[in-house]
Amino acid sequence: MLSRRRFLIGLGALSAAGLAAACSDKPPADSYARPIETPEPTPTKPVPTPEPTPEPTEFRVAYLNLMSPIPTDANETSAATTFDARLQAVVEELRAYKPDLVGFSEATWTAAHGSAMARLAAELKMEPLFVQANPWFAGRSDAQNKELAKQIGFEEGELVLVRSDRWVVLGATPTWLNPRTSETEGRAALHVLLKGPPAFPSIDVFTTHLTGGGERLRGQQAESFARFVSAQRSGGPAIVLADLSDPPGSPAYEAIVALGFEDPLAVSDPPTCCRPGIIGEQPAPTARTSFILSAGWRASVAGPMFDRPTKLPDGRLLYASDNNGLWALFPVPKAGATPPN
Numbered sequence: 001m002l003s004r005r006r007f008l009i010g011l012g013a014l015s016a017a018g019l020a021a022a023c024s025d026k027p028p029a030d031s032y033a034r035p036i037e038t039p040e041p042t043p044t045k046p047v048p049t050p051e052p053t054p055e056p057t058e059f060r061v062a063y064l065n066l067m068s069p070i071p072t073d074a075n076e077t078s079a080a081t082t083f084d085a086r087l088q089a090v091v092e093e094l095r096a097y098k099p100d101l102v103g104f105s106e107a108t109w110t111a112a113h114g115s116a117m118a119r120l121a122a123e124l125k126m127e128p129l130f131v132q133a134n135p136w137f138a139g140r141s142d143a144q145n146k147e148l149a150k151q152i153g154f155e156e157g158e159l160v161l162v163r164s165d166r167w168v169v170l171g172a173t174p175t176w177l178n179p180r181t182s183e184t185e186g187r188a189a190l191h192v193l194l195k196g197p198p199a200f201p202s203i204d205v206f207t208t209h210l211t212g213g214g215e216r217l218r219g220q221q222a223e224s225f226a227r228f229v230s231a232q233r234s235g236g237p238a239i240v241l242a243d244l245s246d247p248p249g250s251p252a253y254e255a256i257v258a259l260g261f262e263d264p265l266a267v268s269d270p271p272t273c274c275r276p277g278i279i280g281e282q283p284a285p286t287a288r289t290s291f292i293l294s295a296g297w298r299a300s301v302a303g304p305m306f307d308r309p310t311k312l313p314d315g316r317l318l319y320a321s322d323n324n325g326l327w328a329l330f331p332v333p334k335a336g337a338t339p340p341n
């Protein structure tokens with residue numbers, strides 16, 4: 001288990017220099033901006049409260065696998081060439097939604113595209129917390145793995161953004177999951193502890209992304225994640241944001257729900273993975289591999305997000321990711337009440 005400092009993008013006001021660093025050829029800048037109010041939500045999103053109230057009545061959560069800009073096919077580079085436009089589409093949809101908490105998988109820094117983590121945090125005015133998952137070589141120190149990321153021009157991991165003017169971050173703990181995905185890649189998880197409303201003192205947030213190795217290996221990694229969740233629970237309600245790369249009913253899914261987590265989308269089961277491309281007309285995803293799960297706090301409503309394309313300047317359709325995202329609203333009980341179960 002690694003130190004908290006290594007995984008938190010440091011506190012401080014966002015300056016013009018900090019924003020420029022987000023798009024430079026350097027790793028993520030240690031800066032972020034305090035949250036501010038964002039524009040009215042679009043009418044297409046069923047948001048019960050148009051404007052956040054001084055005393056929040058709901059906790060707004062979203063999750064998305066961003067889709068790395070590093071192409072694996074030299075003949076198909078659209079993930080890289082559209083990355084800036086895709087990030088902007090994500091920012092605009094989240095500004096409309098006004099989230100309190102957002103989780104991202106495949107959050108990257110690359111030499112070519114800069115830091116997605118720093119850009120999202122700056123644009124959305126939210127506090128970022130990040131854990132590196134790739135590259136990771138066993139037997140190397142954190143500093144050595146970080147230096148390797150600089151040398152190869154790529155870093156990828158799990159990102160959590162928090163509206164910390166309303167939900168204070170009390171701490172964060174990362175961990176590596178076992179077994180490894182491959183000789184060069186590990187999987188990581190992050191626990192973020194938030195100060196809760198008067199009805200409950202704390203909120204536990206957990207995030208991870210399982211990939212590669214097949215269903216059996218992902219099931220083992222999910223069991224490792226479940227042990228981490230159990231060990232880190234603070235006693236209050238908990239939320240899991242995860243791309244398990246496997247559907248409901250899989251060993252990975254069952255390892256988490258066995259801890260008492262509920263799936264607000266179990267009935268509607270909206271598919272999130274994966275469209276074959278991100279430009280032009282695309283077939284809809286066919287399987288749900290991304291999840292927002294909760295224990296001790298039941299979502300009042302939930303649904304798919306980032307499932308509609310925007311347009312490139314030349315008029316072509318562009319999807320934010322090859323995955324759809326998810327959103328969920330959790331009602332905030334009044335002082336003296338308990339979270340709905």
